Every structure is written in structure tokens, then in C-alpha cells.
Amino acid sequence: MSYDLGKITETLIQGKVDRLTELTQEAIDSNAEPAKILNEGLLPGMDNVGEKWKNGEMFMPEVLRCAKAMSKSMDILRPRLTEGELGSAGTLVIGTVAGDLHDIGKDLVGMMFEGAGYKVINIGIDQPNENFVNAAIEHKPDVLGMSALLTTTMPRMGEVVNSLKEAGIRDQITVMVGGAPVTEEYAQEIGADLYGANASTAVDVTREYFAKAKN
Amino acid sequence: MKINQTVNNSTQFKVLSENQIEEIFYSALEVLERTGGVIYHEEALELFKNSHAIVEGNRVRIPTTMVEEALNFYPRKITLKGRNGKRSLHLQKDTVAFGTGSDLPFTYDRKSGERRRTSYNDVTNAAKLVDALDNYDFFMSHGIVGDAPNPQTYDRHQFMAMLENCTKPMVLTSVDGEGLEDLWKMGCMIQGGEDEFRLNPSFVAYIEPISPLKNDRTAVEKLLFAAEKKIPAMYTPCPSSGATAPATIAGMLVQSLAETLLATVMCHLKNPGMPLIMGGVTTVLDMKQSSYSYGAPELSLASAANTDISKWLNLLMFSTGGCSDSKILDEQAAAEQMMNLFYSYLSGANLIHDVGYIDHGTNASLESLVLNQEMMGMVKQFGKGINTDDEHLALDLIEKQGPGGEYVTTDHTFEHWKEWFLPKLQDRSDYETWVKNGSKTMGDRVKERTQHLLDNYKPEPLEEGLKKELWKVVEDADKRHA
Incomplete structure (x- = not known):
């Protein structure tokens, strides 16, 4: 052979x-x-x-x-x-926050991460805040990704960040947020680490972030 | 098995009913019998005198029987072959080709942002873009060669400027009968003789009467020469509704058709069976600016109706689209150009010219040509209509992916997404990506694309020996007119 x-x-x-x-x-x-x-x-x-x-x-x-x-x-x-x-090909946990039934955006992000060699755990749509925290504890992902397509569900993302703090695992995890109404500014406001404007930049942004962290 | 099924392989569009077309046709015949037209050309008047027409001075009135007879002799198909050797342009019912307009005296200077006189070089640049951009099927000069040694021979120089960088079929303007004869000689050299040119014409001659119902000497001279040599030609009235034609669109269409029908009889008397194409730039006179409008919605409406009439008459149609009154390539230009591109395409006219015109037919813009490439692509996509066979209805796929499923990774998507229009200049990115890429407007992207094409596109060069022969014709003309 x-x-x-x-x-x-x-x-x-x-x-x-x-x-x-x-x-x-x-x-x-x-x-x-x-x-x-x-x-x-x-x-x-x-x-x-x-x-x-x-x-x-x-x-x-x-x-x-x-x-x-x-x-x-x-x-x-x-x-x-x-x-x-x-190396950089770590684990991603990704899902859509509670009250939001939108699938395709986070699925595309997941697929792009798989393409980058990541192991992707897609926890699905309409996920209550505690499910994100539990998945983070269980899978110990490098990146936790949250998606919100509605302005009414966007606040759930900030709540999850706070829950991660309360659980004492916030600094072990990189939080990424995305979705049509989300902006870079909003991501910073709620204390997320990364903002992916679309499926392709999500991977790039993550790579750059870890490359910087290494140096 | 199903029966009694009808499938639309394209979208359908029509302005006039058959009865309305008949009304307009009978009215045009009435105009020719009652009002007639004037002709300022001795030979043409002589031809009419020897027929059943009535000639009084320059005024000619024509009986319906003569029109009906002449109409039987015009071809329903003309195929054009550019110097690239491809019989690429099949003019036949509901087959549409797009091309530029011609002879714009000014050019929008891309560096200074101001307008200046058009030169030989501007025409070669337009030729290059038209050759490069695949939605353009034929080329008219866009600009006029304003720096020719003598305005009396500009048409030969212009043809050379066009030939230098463009291999596609063309529509040519000419100074007079002698000018057209030179252009025809050059065309015959390219195609390999008179007979070859007749079977594979490389250009159509653009000729126009003067509305209302007036035929000047040079126009008729060109028309009769085209008839004699069987050079494809369009005789295209340019009436402005409210000024040189009735203010009603129906009235303008009647008069415009009468002008066309008069030409069909005249050519028929000269030499039956010439490849004559119906035309018409039918629009309104702007009553505030007293300008001939290229961006009016009435232009789109009247042109589409005119195409309906041409198809009913079994005549090929030369129509108008992609043009604007705006002084520069801006929002107004894009809105107007898109509208008249769209409806001229849907109407099914055979040669749609003036694509890229700005400043109501006085200003040339290379960037406008590039923007219109994208818009023509969008329009053609709409024209494709919708396939409703089993593969396209995708029932099994819908079942397979189910509620909450996705389609983006399916083989079906992989196979069919390429049927979509693929934008080259339109920006569909998200806001952040757009900002990251420099917050460019459509205008910015068009500028870059134009420069890129001018710098990098290399058209098939004109063969050196042939080029010399062609220049000889031009130089001889210059000597005659020195």
C-alpha cells in the first residue's frame, strides 16, 4: 500500500x-x-x-x-x-437560543467549522440557557457558539454569558455570537469574545483569535 | 399521462391585442393612401411614378395593394456573422440580441469626470468592452469618431475603430450612399466577396427617415443602395410624441408604421427581397426641457407595442433599451436603463440597441456599458421562466429533507443552483463584510471592472493583410474628399 x-x-x-x-x-x-x-x-x-x-x-x-x-x-x-x-482544530458547541427556531445560519457555521477540522456538537434550536451551560460543562468545547435571528431573542445570549460566569467556567471557554441582527458592538456589549458576521468569517475570526492568543 | 398541457419555456409579455394591432395597421395604410409621405430623391420619385402610386411634387401616396405586395418579400430570418467567423446572431421571431447605440458626440471622461468630444480611441475602447462582455451580441460604435480628418468620411474611420477591437456583428451608420458603399466594400473584403456577404452579412446599415413622414435625400440614397446590394438595413423612425408625432402613443405608432411601410414599398420597387428590418425609437418629447427622452416609461411601452406590431407583420425588429436621460451614470441612469432593458427584452425585439446611452443620446460612457452587462444578465434570467417538471418540482426532496430540514448540502441544490443568475457587480454581502471590503458603491465597483477590462482584455486582432486592404478603402475616401 x-x-x-x-x-x-x-x-x-x-x-x-x-x-x-x-x-x-x-x-x-x-x-x-x-x-x-x-x-x-x-x-x-x-x-x-x-x-x-x-x-x-x-x-x-x-x-x-x-x-x-x-x-x-x-x-x-x-x-x-x-x-x-x-492544533487549531478543536471542538465547537453551537445552538440557537430559547424562543428562536432558526436553523440554517448556525448549521452553516457548524458545517464551516467541520470543514476547518473542528468537532462540532450542534445542540439544536430553541435551547434554554441552561442547555448551553450544560453542554459547555459536558463537552468542554474550545468555542461555544450562539445564534439569534430575532431582536426579541438576542438578550438570551447575554444571559448565557452570565450563566457561564456563575458556573465558574466563563474563562475556560471562548464565546462566539452571530445572527442577522447581531453586530460586533452588540457582541462586545454582552461580553462575548467573538462575533461571526457570516459562516465564512466565523471560522476566520476564530482562527485569528486563537493565533493571537498563542503569541 | 396528461393531456391538454401547455408549458411556458419563457416568460410571456405582450402589450397589444391582435385587434389593436390590426387597428394600427389599417390606420397606417389609411395614412399612406390619404396623407402619404414626402421624398427628396429623384430616383425614388421616379420609381413611384412608374408604379400605381400617386406622385405630386415630392408627395407620394401609396395604395394598400402595393404595401401588401411589398410586405410579402421581406425575410423572417437574417443571420449575421462577425469577423470572428461565427454565425452568432440569428435574427428571427422572439430571438433577442443586445447591442450598443452609436455616434454619441460626447464622452464622459473617466479621469476628469467631465464630458468632452468623442475620439477614435474612445470607440476602440467601447469596442473592446463590447467584445469582452458576453451579454452584448452586436456592436454599434457607441461614440462618434470626432477626430477623423474629414467629417465626410468619419464613417469609414469609425468602422476601422470598431473592427480593431471587436469581432462581433455590427450595426453601422454612414454619412451617405457613398459612405455606405465603402462600408459594404469593406464588409465584402472581410467576408470574402459580395456573395459571401449576402449569405453572411457582418453588419446591418442604420438608416432613419425624418418624422413626420419625410424622407431626405441621403437617407433614401442609402436605402436604395442597400436594396440594390441586398445589404441588411433598418429604416428606423425616431418620432417624439407630442412634437413630431401625435401626443398619443397609438397615433405615434400609426405614423411610425406608415413611415416604415412607405420604405418597404420604396425598397421593393428598387429591388424586391432586400433584408429590411423594421425599427423605431418611439418616445415622448419632455414638455419641460423640450428634450427627446431616452428614459421615459412611454419609450418602453411604445417600443414593446411596436415589437408586437412587427411580429404580426412578420418583420424583424430593431428596438431600444438600456438608455437614459441622466447626465452621468447615477441612480437615475440605472433606474431608467433597467426599465427599458427589461421591457425591450420581454417584448422579443430582435436587435435592442442604445444599451449604455446616457444624457439622452449625446454622451458616451464606458462604465455605463459595464453596468448594463450586469443588468442584461438579470433581465435574461427573468426571461427564462420557470421549469415545472418533476425534477424541478422536487417533491421527493421536500419529503426527504422534511420539516426543519435543510437544502444547502443536498445534491439537488448542488445541481440546480447554477441555473441562477450569478452576480458579478451586485453586492449581496452582509454589512460588516461590505465595510471590511472598503464600503464600495456600485459605481466604485463598475469603475474598477471597467479599468480591469480595458487593461487586461485582448481581443482577437484584425489580420494584418486584411487590415491594410481595409485602410486602403478609407484612405481612398479621404483622398476623394480632401
Whole structure:
């Protein structure tokens, strides 16, 4: 058996979900280091996809297909990677706040994070404040994402931030908020760390934030 | 199995009913029998004298039978081939092509923001953009070559400026019959002889009468030459409702049609079977500014009605859209251009010209050409109508994704989203992204795109040998008129 990391990159860019899973498995079977598959096979592929999206050469249905391919490969790789090797590809817990039944925005953010190699736990819509806190305790995510599409449900996000403080875990977690009526200013006002204006910038903003934190 | 089904493969649009068209047609025939038109051209008058028409001085009155006979001889299809060798433009019923207008004396200077006289170079730049932008199917010069050595030969220089950077079929203006003859000779050189040009014409000659019901010497000279050589030509009345035509749209359409029908008889008497195209820039005179309006909603309405009439008569139609009265490319320009683009397209006119005009047909703007590329794309998308077959009704998919499901990652979306219009200049980003990208207006983006195309687009060059031959015709004309 042999493996070709270039082929993995190329297949990921083409968004061939099943083929990429096969190639990832073949690489593991050929004793390729999992970290090498991630860093030299998959990540350069997703970087390329991200670049193409920004330049208007790729569009959402295509990008999401690549993200799905990435996610399926990561399912195989993740158990074989150490915490350190996972690098920036951490865990995201995401949901829509209580009283709000909007799905697609947070789903898109989740998919984009999966595309970046994240493990994504989507707790769903209309989630009471305590569910966010409980999920944070249970999954110990790097990022907790909250979405609100209505001006009437926006205040729930600030309440969750306060509940995290009360639970004593606020500083162990990075809070990101988003949704059409939300702004950067509002995010700061309620004490969130990050604001994602849309699905693509959410990932970029998070990456920049952790890169800065490292330095 | 289903029976008695009708499917619309495109959107449907019509202004006039068949009975209304008949009313207008009978009225135009009545105008030709009762009022007639005037002609300032000896040969044409002679042709009418030798027919059943009545000629009194310059006034010609024409019996209906002559009109009906002439109408039988005009083609329902003309195919044009540009110098790129593609028979790209099929003029036939409800097949629409977009193109620029011509001969604008001024140009909006992109650096100074002021208007100045149009030059040869401005026309080559317009040619480049039209060649680059795929929603333009044909090219009229946009600007007029104002720096030709002699205004009497500007048309040959203009054709060269157009040919230099544009490979698409064209619509050409000419100074007079002699000018058209030179242009035709040049066209024959490009297509490989007279017979080839007849089968594969590379241009249509633009000719216009003077409303109301007046045919001047040079217009008729060009028309008769076109008839003799069977050069495709449009004879396009430009009446202004309330000034050179009745203030009612119906009255303007009657008069405009009478002008067209007179030309059909005249060409038929000269040489039956020339490829004549019906035309008409039918609009109102602005009663406050006394200007001929290119942005009036009445232009859209009258033009669409005129196209209805042309289709009923089995004549091809030269119409108007994408033009504005605004002095610069601004909100007014976009609003007016979009409206007349939209309705001219839906009407199904064959050649829609004047796309990109600003300042009621006096000012050329390269940026306007670029903005209209985007707007034409939007309009064409609307024209596609809606597919309602099983694949497009997507019942199985709706069932599969269920309430609260999503469609963005489905194969169905992956396969069908590309049927949508893909904006190149419209901004649909969220506010933060827009700010991050420099808070650019449509105008800013249009400017950048225009500069980018001018800097980077390389049209197929005109073959050197042919270019020399063509210039020889131009130089000979300059010598004759020196």
C-alpha cells in the first residue's frame, strides 16, 4: 500500500466525499502519520477552498461539499491524533437560543467549522440557557457558539454569558455570537469574545483569535 | 399521462391585442393612401411614378395593394456573422440580441469626470468592452469618431475603430450612399466577396427617415443602395410624441408604421427581397426641457407595442433599451436603463440597441456599458421562466429533507443552483463584510471592472493583410474628399 497526500488535497478540493474517506483510510493503512495526513493533505486543501471562496471562484454548495468531505475524513483521523496534533482544530458547541427556531445560519457555521477540522456538537434550536451551560460543562468545547435571528431573542445570549460566569467556567471557554441582527458592538456589549458576521468569517475570526492568543 | 398541457419555456409579455394591432395597421395604410409621405430623391420619385402610386411634387401616396405586395418579400430570418467567423446572431421571431447605440458626440471622461468630444480611441475602447462582455451580441460604435480628418468620411474611420477591437456583428451608420458603399466594400473584403456577404452579412446599415413622414435625400440614397446590394438595413423612425408625432402613443405608432411601410414599398420597387428590418425609437418629447427622452416609461411601452406590431407583420425588429436621460451614470441612469432593458427584452425585439446611452443620446460612457452587462444578465434570467417538471418540482426532496430540514448540502441544490443568475457587480454581502471590503458603491465597483477590462482584455486582432486592404478603402475616401 502507498499513499499520496497531494491526491488527498486534490480530492478534497473536488469535494469527493467517499473518495476522500477511502484515500484517508488507505493512507492510515499505509502507516502514514495521522498528523501528516491532516497537515499536509487535508488542511492545505481546505485552505485552498477557503481562498477560492473568498475570491468568488467557489460557491457555498461546493464549499459545503468539501467541508463534508473534510469532516468525514476527520472522523477517521481524530481518534488517532493527540491533543497537540489537533492544533487549531478543536471542538465547537453551537445552538440557537430559547424562543428562536432558526436553523440554517448556525448549521452553516457548524458545517464551516467541520470543514476547518473542528468537532462540532450542534445542540439544536430553541435551547434554554441552561442547555448551553450544560453542554459547555459536558463537552468542554474550545468555542461555544450562539445564534439569534430575532431582536426579541438576542438578550438570551447575554444571559448565557452570565450563566457561564456563575458556573465558574466563563474563562475556560471562548464565546462566539452571530445572527442577522447581531453586530460586533452588540457582541462586545454582552461580553462575548467573538462575533461571526457570516459562516465564512466565523471560522476566520476564530482562527485569528486563537493565533493571537498563542503569541 | 396528461393531456391538454401547455408549458411556458419563457416568460410571456405582450402589450397589444391582435385587434389593436390590426387597428394600427389599417390606420397606417389609411395614412399612406390619404396623407402619404414626402421624398427628396429623384430616383425614388421616379420609381413611384412608374408604379400605381400617386406622385405630386415630392408627395407620394401609396395604395394598400402595393404595401401588401411589398410586405410579402421581406425575410423572417437574417443571420449575421462577425469577423470572428461565427454565425452568432440569428435574427428571427422572439430571438433577442443586445447591442450598443452609436455616434454619441460626447464622452464622459473617466479621469476628469467631465464630458468632452468623442475620439477614435474612445470607440476602440467601447469596442473592446463590447467584445469582452458576453451579454452584448452586436456592436454599434457607441461614440462618434470626432477626430477623423474629414467629417465626410468619419464613417469609414469609425468602422476601422470598431473592427480593431471587436469581432462581433455590427450595426453601422454612414454619412451617405457613398459612405455606405465603402462600408459594404469593406464588409465584402472581410467576408470574402459580395456573395459571401449576402449569405453572411457582418453588419446591418442604420438608416432613419425624418418624422413626420419625410424622407431626405441621403437617407433614401442609402436605402436604395442597400436594396440594390441586398445589404441588411433598418429604416428606423425616431418620432417624439407630442412634437413630431401625435401626443398619443397609438397615433405615434400609426405614423411610425406608415413611415416604415412607405420604405418597404420604396425598397421593393428598387429591388424586391432586400433584408429590411423594421425599427423605431418611439418616445415622448419632455414638455419641460423640450428634450427627446431616452428614459421615459412611454419609450418602453411604445417600443414593446411596436415589437408586437412587427411580429404580426412578420418583420424583424430593431428596438431600444438600456438608455437614459441622466447626465452621468447615477441612480437615475440605472433606474431608467433597467426599465427599458427589461421591457425591450420581454417584448422579443430582435436587435435592442442604445444599451449604455446616457444624457439622452449625446454622451458616451464606458462604465455605463459595464453596468448594463450586469443588468442584461438579470433581465435574461427573468426571461427564462420557470421549469415545472418533476425534477424541478422536487417533491421527493421536500419529503426527504422534511420539516426543519435543510437544502444547502443536498445534491439537488448542488445541481440546480447554477441555473441562477450569478452576480458579478451586485453586492449581496452582509454589512460588516461590505465595510471590511472598503464600503464600495456600485459605481466604485463598475469603475474598477471597467479599468480591469480595458487593461487586461485582448481581443482577437484584425489580420494584418486584411487590415491594410481595409485602410486602403478609407484612405481612398479621404483622398476623394480632401
